[in-house]
Amino acid sequence: MARVLVVDDEPQLARLMVMNLKARKYDVDCVQDGGTALDVVATRRPDVVLLDLGLPDMDGIEVIRRLRVWSQVPVLVVSARHGSEEKIQALDAGADDYITKPFSMDELLARLGAVTRRTRAHDSADSDGAFVETEAFTVDLVAKKARRGGVNIRLTPTEWHLLEVLIRNRGRLVSQRRLLQEVWGSSYGTQTNYLRVYMAHLRRKLEADPSHPRHLITAPGMGYRFDA
Structure with missing residues (x-):
């Protein structure tokens, strides 16, 4: 336990x-x-x-x-x-x-x-599609390793879970409600401020230009998408 x-x-x-x-x-x-x-x-x-x-x-x-x-x-x-x-x-x-x-x-x-x-x-994440490489950073979901510019990046467990959901749905828009329910649970379907905070964290840690992200994309009022 x-x-x-x-x-x-x-x-x-x-x-x-x-x-x-x-x-x-x-x-x-x-x-x-x-x-x-x-x-x-x-x-x-x-x-x-x-x-x-x-x-x-x-x-x-x-x-x-x-x-x-x-x-x-x-x-x-x-x-x-x-x-x-x-x-x-x-x-x-x-x-x-x-x-x-x-x-x-x-x-x-x-x-x-x-x-x-x-x-x-x-x-317990499996290895199917769990490694991503972009021009700015790499992410290995199984090894729980993220690197940017050759430097290891620390992510919290919740940041990892959010990033994992997006990566495993790469190229597809994931709705705010689905992200909230998958990462925080079924009672969090309307807590969009959680998503804003954690997506901002991920962009600061991973994107070359967090104010103009190339990989962690927002669809206003709808959801988020990961583009490799």
Whole structure:
């Protein structure tokens, strides 16, 4: 079963999450601050991090930024911040999903399950059409390697999954709804802001000119297409 790291300084909520996760056979570690969380990710190698943003020693968004320098562990933000700007900041920093407090435990477990399934899905990708080479970058979906200008490019698990769906449908327009449902799950069919954020990430990381992309193409109001 997957190992989960809970990072939250509200003792009652943290205990509730740990209790429910353990009841469902997850292995769980729990810490109360960002510095300890970074250490635990390095030493315990969790499969998923449940991260509060209002931590006593540093903002959770800073924790995500520091993690993304060296780790691609999926991060599910669990926060009382409801504003769309905070959500976009967390996603832009490298979070994989965002759930606001208060929440139902069933919703948390469903989101956690979706994150772990996405990770397993691109971990088990087969080799059929999984290697792409353009004049600017190469992508190997099986080896989870992207290179641009001879330099390895770090992609988060969600970025990998989004890129994989587009590459396996190369040359064909993939609707916004289909992308959202395949990458984030059936309940995300209208969250188009997720797509805008992650497509911007992929373009910055892969395209030679992100403002004029040649490979990650937008069809306004419709969807996205990968052209090799």
